[in-house]
Amino acid sequence: MSENAPSLDLSVLRTGLALSLIAACATGPSGGILVKQHYRPEVLVAYGAEGAVPSGVQYFLVRFGNGLAFFERDADGSGTLFQNTWRDEAGDHFAVWANGGTAFEIFVPQDRAQPAYRFAYPLRLYTIDSRAKRPVPRIPIDAATKLTPRNGPPTAGAAS
Amino acid sequence: MSGARLWLVTRFWLASPLLATGCLSTSMGASFARVPVLVGPVACIGCEAGAVAPDPTETRTIEDVANLHSTTVMLFGTATTTLGGDAPELDLKATDLLADRCREEIQLSAIKASSFGINAFVVYRTDVDVEVKGHARRLAHGFCAPNPWPVSTSKEIVFETPTPPADLAVSPALPGSQPAPPSQPQPPGSSESPPASTAETKVASP
Numbered sequence: 001m002s003e004n005a006p007s008l009d010l011s012v013l014r015t016g017l018a019l020s021l022i023a024a025c026a027t028g029p030s031g032g033i034l035v036k037q038h039y040r041p042e043v044l045v046a047y048g049a050e051g052a053v054p055s056g057v058q059y060f061l062v063r064f065g066n067g068l069a070f071f072e073r074d075a076d077g078s079g080t081l082f083q084n085t086w087r088d089e090a091g092d093h094f095a096v097w098a099n100g101g102t103a104f105e106i107f108v109p110q111d112r113a114q115p116a117y118r119f120a121y122p123l124r125l126y127t128i129d130s131r132a133k134r135p136v137p138r139i140p141i142d143a144a145t146k147l148t149p150r151n152g153p154p155t156a157g158a159a160s
Numbered sequence: 161m162s163g164a165r166l167w168l169v170t171r172f173w174l175a176s177p178l179l180a181t182g183c184l185s186t187s188m189g190a191s192f193a194r195v196p197v198l199v200g201p202v203a204c205i206g207c208e209a210g211a212v213a214p215d216p217t218e219t220r221t222i223e224d225v226a227n228l229h230s231t232t233v234m235l236f237g238t239a240t241t242t243l244g245g246d247a248p249e250l251d252l253k254a255t256d257l258l259a260d261r262c263r264e265e266i267q268l269s270a271i272k273a274s275s276f277g278i279n280a281f282v283v284y285r286t287d288v289d290v291e292v293k294g295h296a297r298r299l300a301h302g303f304c305a306p307n308p309w310p311v312s313t314s315k316e317i318v319f320e321t322p323t324p325p326a327d328l329a330v331s332p333a334l335p336g337s338q339p340a341p342p343s344q345p346q347p348p349g350s351s352e353s354p355p356a357s358t359a360e361t362k363v364a365s366p
Contacts, residue, residue: 051309090317107310107317119312125192125251136314139255140194143309 031084031133032069032096037077044068045112047147052120059118059147061108070094070106082106084133095134097126103135106147118145190250194311195258196265216297222266224253225291232284248290263302268294 041062049059056075061068064083073079082094082104091110097103103121119141126135190197196205203211227245234240258264270293277286310319 088316093317105312107312117310117317121312122192124247124249137312138314139192139252140311140313141192142194142307142311146309 029080029096029098030128031094032080032082035071035079035081039071039077039079039081041069041071041081043071045108045116046150047116048150049118050146050148051118052144059106059116061112061116068092068094070108072104086132086134093134097121097128097135103128105135107143113149115149116147117143118147120144190254192251193254195254195261197254198265198267199271200268214299214301217300218298219295220297221293221295222257223291223293224248224250225289227287227289229285229287234282234284248288250290250292257296260298260302262304264296264298265302266294266296268292270294 041060041064043060043062045061047059047061049057054074057079058073060071060073062071062081063069064081068085070082070085071079072082080096082096084096085092085094087093090107092108094106094108095103101123103126105119105121106116107119108116119137121135121137121141125139125141126137128134129136198205203213226248228243228247229245230241230243232239232241254266255261257266270291272291273289275286275288277284279285304320307320310317
């Protein structure tokens with residue numbers, strides 16, 4: 001064994017372990033995409049959040065093509081775009097999930113002046129409805145975050 | 161094969177079973193159960209020490225044993241994992257057990273949890289056992305506090321309405337239990353008058 005082997009091995013091994021865990025335990029999000037810092041959607045509603053809120057994260061209902069999407073923007077400007085959406089009598093729903101991870105659902109009432117709510121479904125406590133392509137909680141789960149629309153007219157690119 | 165590469169491959173070989181089982185997880189908690197679960201000899205949620213437990217109108221014994229195990233075999237650079245048994249899923253079981261979370265509760269009297277893992281060269285074996293004992297009981301004066309935030313169910317998003325105290329409404333019998341005689345009116349301050357926090361939605365989980 002060469003004398004430099006241990007330091008080389010450790011760095012390579014750490015990287016390999018990390019990549020293997022990522023590859024084995026989780027994949028990219030289903031129902032949405034990860035967007036980079038330059039993403040500037042047309043914002044329909046901006047929300048203030050209370051409850052379980054990751055640090056620096058902001059929430060926006062945005063226009064996506066001819067429809068709607070929900071944008072969870074991280075502090076650095078990147079974020080997750082909830083593209084998977086469905087509508088019922090109560091309002092619009094958006095959801096993303098990752099294999100082997102938590103699923104998230106956003107509920108936006110038909111009256112967009114009313115608060116929206118964000119739900120987090122732990123790994124064991126939801127199934128995926130393959131037909132509707134959405135997460136379904138196995139037991140009733142309380143909302144984790146209340147999203148209150150901010151005052152003021154919506155502006156294009158306000159998520160910048 | 162160079163020494164460095166052999167060193168690396170050897171360690172990766174040893175680490176692979178751990179990697180393969182890194183995605184296998186189980187939970188012995190029940191933090192998402194939306195029913196009252198009391199652990200040990202406590203009278204009710206939020207009670208002060210020494211408080212007397214309210215007399216239940218109906219009780220039934222519950223006992224659950226769950227074993228989850230996995231075996232990973234690492235051969236020729238490929239890890240094969242087999243899973244067996246049942247996950248504890250205490251959240252689901254506790255929620256399913258009670259038909260009316262506002263007037264029923266679970267009190268656990270014994271919790272036994274153990275895990276075991278062994279790595280025998282190419283085989284990595286893990287075992288998780290969870291055993292709980294206790295009883296479910298119906299309370300004459302249980303009620304739910306208002307919950308201003310909605311709840312997501314398998315069908316829809318719902319805003320729950322507060323449940324009035326049991327003496328103002330008739331609730332169905334506890335599933336699997338024998339019908340109990342109607343509870344007798346209790347004088348104020350008696351042991352059957354639990355504090356208001358008895359049926360709050362906050363849960364003390366095992």
